Amino acid sequence: MSVDILMPALSPTMEEGTLSKWLKKEGDAVKSGDIIAEIETDKATMEVEAVDEGVLAKILVPEGTEGVKVNAVIAVLSEDGESASDAAAKSKPAEAKPEARAEAAVPETDKAKPEPEAEREAAPPKAAVKADPSIPEGTNFTETTVRDALRDAMAEEMRRDERVFVMGEEVAQYQGAYKVTRELLQEFGERRVIDTPITEHGFAGLGVGAAFAGLKPIVEFMTFNFAMQAIDQIINSAAKTLYMSGGQMGCPIVFRGPNGAASRVGAQHSQDYSAWYAQIPGLKVIAPYDAADAKGLLKAAIRDPNPVVFLEHELLYGQSFPVPDMDDFVLPIGKAAVKREGTDVTLVAHSRMVGFALQAAERLAEEGISAEVIDLRTLRPLDTDTVIESVKKTNRLVCCEEGWRFMGVGAEIAATVVAEAFDYLDAPPVRVHQKDVPLPYAANLEALSLPNADDIVRAAKKVCEGAF
Amino acid sequence: MATKPKSSKKVPAKAPKADMLKFYREMLLIRRFEEKAGQLYGMGKIAGFCHLYIGQEAVVTGMQACLKDGDQVITGYRDHGHMLACGMDPKGVMAELTGRVGGLSKGKGGSMHMFSKEKNFFGGHGIVGAQVPLGTGLAFANKYRGNDNISVAYFGDGAANQGQVYEAFNMASLWKLPVIYVIENNMYAMGTSVERHASETELFKRGISFEIEGEEVDGMDVLAVREAGEKAVKHARSGKGPFILEMKTYRYRGHSMSDPAKYRKREEVDDIRSHHDPIEGLKGQLIEQGHATEDDLKKIDNEIKAIVKEASDFSLESPEPDADQLWTDVLIEGEV
Numbered sequence: 001m002s003v004d005i006l007m008p009a010l011s012p013t014m015e016e017g018t019l020s021k022w023l024k025k026e027g028d029a030v031k032s033g034d035i036i037a038e039i040e041t042d043k044a045t046m047e048v049e050a051v052d053e054g055v056l057a058k059i060l061v062p063e064g065t066e067g068v069k070v071n072a073v074i075a076v077l078s079e080d081g082e083s084a085s086d087a088a089a090k091s092k093p094a095e096a097k098p099e100a101r102a103e104a105a106v107p108e109t110d111k112a113k114p115e116p117e118a119e120r121e122a123a124p125p126k127a128a129v130k131a132d133p134s135i136p137e138g139t140n141f142t143e144t145t146v147r148d149a150l151r152d153a154m155a156e157e158m159r160r161d162e163r164v165f166v167m168g169e170e171v172a173q174y175q176g177a178y179k180v181t182r183e184l185l186q187e188f189g190e191r192r193v194i195d196t197p198i199t200e201h202g203f204a205g206l207g208v209g210a211a212f213a214g215l216k217p218i219v220e221f222m223t224f225n226f227a228m229q230a231i232d233q234i235i236n237s238a239a240k241t242l243y244m245s246g247g248q249m250g251c252p253i254v255f256r257g258p259n260g261a262a263s264r265v266g267a268q269h270s271q272d273y274s275a276w277y278a279q280i281p282g283l284k285v286i287a288p289y290d291a292a293d294a295k296g297l298l299k300a301a302i303r304d305p306n307p308v309v310f311l312e313h314e315l316l317y318g319q320s321f322p323v324p325d326m327d328d329f330v331l332p333i334g335k336a337a338v339k340r341e342g343t344d345v346t347l348v349a350h351s352r353m354v355g356f357a358l359q360a361a362e363r364l365a366e367e368g369i370s371a372e373v374i375d376l377r378t379l380r381p382l383d384t385d386t387v388i389e390s391v392k393k394t395n396r397l398v399c400c401e402e403g404w405r406f407m408g409v410g411a412e413i414a415a416t417v418v419a420e421a422f423d424y425l426d427a428p429p430v431r432v433h434q435k436d437v438p439l440p441y442a443a444n445l446e447a448l449s450l451p452n453a454d455d456i457v458r459a460a461k462k463v464c465e466g467a468f
Numbered sequence: 469m470a471t472k473p474k475s476s477k478k479v480p481a482k483a484p485k486a487d488m489l490k491f492y493r494e495m496l497l498i499r500r501f502e503e504k505a506g507q508l509y510g511m512g513k514i515a516g517f518c519h520l521y522i523g524q525e526a527v528v529t530g531m532q533a534c535l536k537d538g539d540q541v542i543t544g545y546r547d548h549g550h551m552l553a554c555g556m557d558p559k560g561v562m563a564e565l566t567g568r569v570g571g572l573s574k575g576k577g578g579s580m581h582m583f584s585k586e587k588n589f590f591g592g593h594g595i596v597g598a599q600v601p602l603g604t605g606l607a608f609a610n611k612y613r614g615n616d617n618i619s620v621a622y623f624g625d626g627a628a629n630q631g632q633v634y635e636a637f638n639m640a641s642l643w644k645l646p647v648i649y650v651i652e653n654n655m656y657a658m659g660t661s662v663e664r665h666a667s668e669t670e671l672f673k674r675g676i677s678f679e680i681e682g683e684e685v686d687g688m689d690v691l692a693v694r695e696a697g698e699k700a701v702k703h704a705r706s707g708k709g710p711f712i713l714e715m716k717t718y719r720y721r722g723h724s725m726s727d728p729a730k731y732r733k734r735e736e737v738d739d740i741r742s743h744h745d746p747i748e749g750l751k752g753q754l755i756e757q758g759h760a761t762e763d764d765l766k767k768i769d770n771e772i773k774a775i776v777k778e779a780s781d782f783s784l785e786s787p788e789p790d791a792d793q794l795w796t797d798v799l800i801e802g803e804v
Contacts, residue, residue: 006510006511008507008509008510008511009509009510009511009512010510010725010726010728011725011726032500032503033503033522033720033741035734044728044730045728045730046728047728049503049506049721051503051504051506051507070510070511070512071511071512127801165612191612196639197635197638197639197642199632199635199638199639201601201631201632201635202601202604202632202634202635202636202638202639203601203635203639204601205598205600205601205602205604205605205632205635205636206601206602206604206605206608206636206639207605208601208602208605209542209590209601209602209603209604209605209606209607209608209609210605210606210608210609210612211605212590212602212605212606213540213590213605213606213609213610214609215608215609215612232595232598233598233601233602233632236593236594236595236598237593237595237598237602241581241583241591242797242798242799242800243576243797243798244573244576244577244578244581244583244591244592245573245577245581245582245583245591245592245797246571246572246573246574246575246576246577246797247574247796247797247800248573248583248584248585249583249585249590249591250800281798282798282799284799305800305802306799306800
């Protein structure tokens with residue numbers, strides 16, 4: 001049997017090259033791995049190795065030939081027992097071979113008709129999201145800090161599922177740098193509440209590996225600022241592996257910790273990463289405001305089979321909110337909440353900005369403007385339906401976020417509303433955000449840099465200008 | 469020129485005939501598979517980055533022989549050999565290389581990203597060194613569950629300089645995690661030789677400050693690899709924590725298919741191929757010790773050839789994934 005030796009492609013972009021040198025002559029025995037020729041492209045010289053064993057029966061393209069197309073037959077190899085001349089006789093010259101490498105390289109399906117429009121949609125069809133569970137009549141509510149609500153969520157899920165464990169810096173003996181993991185060590189022991197070295201990249205990767213193996217880690221970052229050291233593992237390993245494995249390798253993990261500005265800690269400890277993580281397919285991103293949402297959504301995040309980035313806020317940890325006394329209060333991921341109903345302007349916010357939006361709505365009401373406040377709660381998947389429904393009613397939109405405006409969460413929401421509810425808008429959407437500088441330390445500059453209720457009131461009045 | 473692989477063992481490792489023949493077959497499958505992959509790349513059937521394992525076959529073949537069901541394996545992007553050694557179907561591996569639906573990741577992962585839950589193969593990772601904390605996490609899960617499984621994390625001499633590797637070493641030793649770190653030192657981190665990229669070129673010493681025992685192994689001798697592997701496995705499985713094996717090995721091809729490997733001399737490659745080739749070496753031993761004749765081995769060669777041909781044919785016949793596959797496998801629905 002004879003084997004055609006083809007002009008190889010040495011890179012994904014190569015179409016032709018120069019066959020600069022033959023290192024074997026006709027009649028030479030070659031075995032797989034032997035260098036038989038050298039090829040030059042505009043970028044490099046590469047060696048051609050034989051992949052079969054036999055005798056080089058016929059050289060069809062002499063050395064020094066330029067412009068040899070990829071996949072052209074350059075020589076013929078005779079295998080076991082066949083005479084070299086037989087093999088040569090059977091061969092066809094290079095020119096006779098269809099030259100276009102593209103033909104050979106592109107599978108049949110590629111040449112099919114253009115795909116129908118439906119297959120070119122920018123996003124997959126939206127999955128239906130459940131509504132919040134109804135809270136039975138007569139349920140008691142307990143004033144709980146966000147800190148304790150988060151702790152309770154972890155404790156309940158750890159009681160429920162042996163696979164759940166929490167790891168991070170100072171989560172065990174120190175009881176949490178912000179005391180969010182208080183008393184977990186006492187209840188669950190050091191096997192499931194694990195102090196790590198200060199090595200975010202390493203322990204985030206370790207957590208992802210444990211999740212691949214079927215455990216359900218909660219990885220606490222002391223703050224999300226430090227998670228930048230680990231962001232490769234969060235995105236490249238946790239978020240992308242399910243897809244790259246064709247659906248085999250799930251990663252049920254929660255990365256949680258405080259995100260955004262704290263108080264007077266300077267630029268490196270005060271960044272809002274909402275927009276960063278919310279951009280990544282394969283992640284879910286949650287950023288709650290009040291204690292009940294913090295609890296219900298953290299429980300949902302821990303149960304979720306996907307990697308979840310759970311963005312908390314240090315300045316909310318100590319704030320108290322009513323939390324329903326229910327055995328198992330789990331909220332749906334991907335559902336925004338209308339925190340205050342209104343008719344004149346929609347204020348969209350998440351995390352700490354929801355508090356400012358509520359304060360702003362209160363003040364706007366005093367001036368006769370009825371603001372609706374939407375707490376996004378989840379950033380990915382983003383509940384744009386709730387936002388659009390609201391804008392259809394109010395016809396005005398203010399997007400509030402603690403992070404920078406540029407390429408931010410507000411930009412995404414405004415673009416979506418413009419695309420899907422353009423005719424309902426009576427004014428261009430306005431964004432409230434941090435100033436476009438690293439967060440300063442000086443008290444006055446810090447205050448100038450961060451968005452607050454005043455900014456939201458101003459923005460709301462701007463979009464309502466001329467309406468009243 | 470890079471330091472030649474050298475054996476740390478004075479007494480050559482021995483093995484029964486059946487094992488030797490099994491290793492011969494497994495290494496040959498990797499070699500022929502990779503040659504075919506190189507050929508398909510040359511024909512434009514495989515695209516993107518494609519890192520061949522040719523020359524390093526003894527490392528994964530010898531190590532896999534030390535593992536039992538339930539043990540886990542993870543590696544970087546030079547991963548085809550590891551998949552085959554883990555028992556993954558050559559057809560599925562090759563079809564992933566050609567980006568077809570019959571590939572192990574349904575065509576969505578490619579050369580560097582393949583996985584098999586069934587075979588406990590956890591990838592296939594494209595970011596240099598990322599598999600080391602991940603593999604340590606697999607070991608963490610074993611310890612957490614209290615089973616006696618271990619994990620093996622393979623990485624190259626280039627990855628051995630990554631910071632996260634040492635973060636993982638620290639935790640693995642601190643928590644006595646059952647993990648074996650196999651450094652496949654093929655002498656070049658892409659185009660930069662070990663001498664040019666590593667302040668301490670004896671990479672098995674890299675665990676010293678973490679109190680992790682390490683050993684240098686002739687990675688071109690499958691029996692030496694197996695012997696060292698058994699020791700490391702025993703260590704990890706008995707609860708003593710991690711172990712480092714530095715496999716002195718060599719890749720014959722460039723770093724990836726588009727690397728002409730001009731940073732080393734042809735003579736260096738030729739010398740190793742002629743004097744240290746893992747397959748030729750074992751073949752010599754098989755014949756010398758009267759375990760097989762040339763004809764016996766030729767028969768194996770032909771069997772392997774047929775398997776590789778079948779894989780290649782499958783990889784070209786399998787269709788590309790349907791367009792609706794674009795949207796699947798981003799997230800899992802429901803709870804776990």
